[in-house]
Amino acid sequence: MLTRLRLWRCARVGAGTRVRGRVHVHGGGRIELGANVLLDGRTLPIELHAARGAAIEIGDGVVIEGGASIEAQARVVVGPGVRIGPYAKVMDNQFHPVRGNRHERPASSEVWIDEGAFVGERAIVLPGAHLERGARVLAGTVISRRVQAGVTVSGYPAKPVKAPVALGDPNVVSWPSWPTLASAAPATTPGTPAGNPSSPANRAAAPVHTPTSAPAVRPPGRKGRPGAWRALAHRLVRTFVILQARFYLRRCRLGRGVGASGPVEVKVDPGGRAEIGDRVTFVGGMTPTRIEVAAGAALTVGGETLFNYGTVIDARAGISIGRRCMFASFVRLADSAGGKTAPIVVGNDVWVAHGAVIEPGVTIGDGAVVAAGTVVSKDVPAGSMAIGNPARQMSLALSRG
């Protein structure tokens, strides 16, 4: 009963489904959970976000761990018995194009995670990915393609792991650590008409990398509401966001119109300096952004830069961030790590995607992109893309757009 209340935004919740800790369910889309699903958000919240018109379908017996996030702008299908590890990210849209106007939303591409597949800790499953039955994507792996049934991939770039990781039949994955969930799941995917599309036979008929006709931009707001009220509501929210920023960032020197739509944890030591430029935005979410500035260090952030939730900025030498940058969720900028302490410099118009790590001493040039999950330890030239772990620099032209 309590679980049903906590999942009230979900269109369907199967019997035996449990929530531990916190789960953030948001967006106007349709979210369906099968039976005996376990959402274990005790360490960190779990995020299920389906945009209006989009769907997240989670099969029976699925286990999702803390800090994991599923974002659907079109459709994400998670088959029965799938396990999604801590901090893993599954998304069917890149949210920004690599080239051109980064405020336009690119097309979505459905993500399918079939029965018994495994997504490891901090792994990132990108638009167009299809993990077939029993496929395993190990910790920290970034994948945007089909992984064949029973195949294990690891690394960034992902490579197949030759030696079998699981003993026995790779298609049969059991989770002895969750005895109550074992074998309870009938093999069906909820809400999917015409049989079970996640079965290899049905899925094989579908084209690979199916681009969906999800709206490229957010649909216009509800019609019929008087414009004056909407403007007033917008002003009130904006005022609240600015006041909240002034409170959370009171240890920083703030420009005009800095906003925070959620908590920001700030620690500036005496002798440290933090300057946040005009109209910088801190987006709230499943976990707060954290800023630490040590004595003698300086953090400067240029105007109109945006931080999504869970960003970590740890300045011990100095971190300088340019104007109009975008930092996605769980990005980490620390200028002192692994025995090295050296300033980090990020130019203007840089986009750092989800879960990327910027190491000490790195300079990122204007207009560069750091791809999701990338670990950057060398400088990134202006107008290029850093991708992989360790990162390599590729031309921005070597992306779909």
Added chain:
Amino acid sequence: MDTRQKLRTYISETFFVDAYSDQESFLKSGIIDSTGMMELVAFLESDFGVKVEDHELVPANLDSIDNLVAFLERRTAARPAAAG
């Protein structure tokens, strides 16, 4: 197996497509995205024994079967000992 065939085999086994021409752009036709490009480069390095420099990660070298074959021929001609 010649270079062209080896590349086609890898691409069909990794990205699950085979109906494409030798001139077709992987990026434009949606066969490979930037994440996949990194996997392709790792394959070139491991199976053809070429070291691809970061400045060579451009469409002219990588974005079709023809471009890949030409790139590999240039590289192996320059350093025949490194051919795999």
